[in-house]
Amino acid sequence: GAGVSQTPSNKVTEKGKYVELRCDPISGHTALYWYRQSLGQGPEFLIYFQGTGAADDSGLPNDRFFAVRPEGSVSTLKIQRTERGDSAVYLCASSRAQTSTDTQYFGPGTRLTVL
Amino acid sequence: AQSVTQLGSHVSVSEGALVLLRCNYSSSVPPYLFWYVQYPNQGLQLLLKYTSAATLVKGINGFEAEFKKSETSFHLTKPSAHMSDAAEYFCAVSKNSGTYKYIFGTGTRLKVLA
Numbered sequence: 001g002a003g004v005s006q007t008p009s010n011k012v013t014e015k016g017k018y019v020e021l022r023c024d025p026i027s028g029h030t031a032l033y034w035y036r037q038s039l040g041q042g043p044e045f046l047i048y049f050q051g052t053g054a055a056d057d058s059g060l061p062n063d064r065f066f067a068v069r070p071e072g073s074v075s076t077l078k079i080q081r082t083e084r085g086d087s088a089v090y091l092c093a094s095s096r097a098q099t100s101t102d103t104q105y106f107g108p109g110t111r112l113t114v115l
Numbered sequence: 116a117q118s119v120t121q122l123g124s125h126v127s128v129s130e131g132a133l134v135l136l137r138c139n140y141s142s143s144v145p146p147y148l149f150w151y152v153q154y155p156n157q158g159l160q161l162l163l164k165y166t167s168a169a170t171l172v173k174g175i176n177g178f179e180a181e182f183k184k185s186e187t188s189f190h191l192t193k194p195s196a197h198m199s200d201a202a203e204y205f206c207a208v209s210k211n212s213g214t215y216k217y218i219f220g221t222g223t224r225l226k227v228l229a
Contacts, residue, residue, distance in 0.1 A: 004158070033216065042119075042205050042219030043159070056216060091158070097215070101147065101166040104217065106159040 002026070004107035006092050012113045013082055021077040021110045023092030031097030032075050033104060034067055037089045046090075049075060050097060082114045117142045117208050121220035129228045134178075134193040136223045138206030141187065148189040149207040149217065150180055159205065165189060176200070201227045 005024040013019050025032050030051055035043035045059040049069045057067075064082075069075040079086055089111050093104040122137040140146055147166050151159040163174025170182040180191045189206060203224045207217040 031215070035217075035219075040124075040221070042207075042221050043217070045216040045218070048216055059216070093159075095215070101164070102215075103161050103164065104215075105161075106151075108156070108158040 004092055004094055004105055006090075006107040006110050008110060009108065010111045010113075012115065014115050015082060015084060017082050019079050019082055019112065021079075021090050021112070023075045023077070023094075023107060025073065025075070025092070025094030026105055027073075029094035029096055029105075030072070031095045031102070031104075032069060033093040033095075034075070034077050035091040035093065037091055037109070039088075043091050046077070079112075082112075084114050087112055087114045117146065117210065117218045119206050119208050119218055119220035121206055121223050123223055124221065125224050125226065127226040127228055128196045130198055131195050134191070134196045134200065134225065136191040136204050136206075136225065138180075138189045138191065138220060139187050140189060140206075140208045142208055142210075144210055146208045146210070147215075148180075148182060149209070150174065150178070150189075150191050151205045151207065153203045153205065153222075155202075162191070162204075196225075196227045198227050198229065201225055 007022045032049040034046040037043045048056040052072045064080045067077045089109040091109045093106045095102040095104045118141045120139045149164045150162040163172045165182045173179045206220045
């Protein structure tokens with residue numbers, strides 16, 4: 001079946017602009033995660049959704065970052081007033097989340113470049 | 116708090132040689148441990164995971180890892196490297212409850228020499 005998809009694959013924006021990054025999880029997966037991977041680093045957790053609600057947003061770096069999942073499927077990560085330090089690859093993952101052993105399946109990521 | 120340390124940001128091996136990628140973890144609760152591989156311009160792919168069953172875990176592409184609680188380690192091995200194994204490898208830890216978010220190491224880039 002189809003895996004996790006993310007759009008766009010690349011996004012170039014100017015400092016101060018607003019961007020939206022989209023994640024389409026695997027059908028039927030109730031858990032959805034966003035991670036951020038900076039150059040030379042491992043992915044860092046941003047936010048976790050169980051269904052429509054954000055169960056854990058402790059990884060969001062500041063209030064310029066916000067994510068939604070209104071119907072419990074597609075999620076959008078929103079970044080306001082982008083800064084050059086926001087440049088990174090943003091990864092989305094989904095899992096069934098029926099048990100703690102369920103594997104997270106990752107999308108290919110969106111590479112965000114803030115000029 | 117949980118954390119993961121991957122020793123060696125770059126590892127080079129000859130084709131056919133043993134692959135050993137090191138991962139040590141810190142966790143105040145029994146952890147779940149994972150190895151993911153990332154090929155250029157692709158997403159993370161699960162190689163294997165430890166979820167408190169057998170301590171020796173076999174994964175895809177001939178990889179395996181052994182959970183050693185006394186050493187707080189989960190090293191990844193493969194008996195014979197293939198050129199197609201060249202990629203970046205990430206070790207991750209999660210709790211067995213809560214949000215199950217992953218804490219990743221900084222990654223090890225594996226280079227396979229002909």
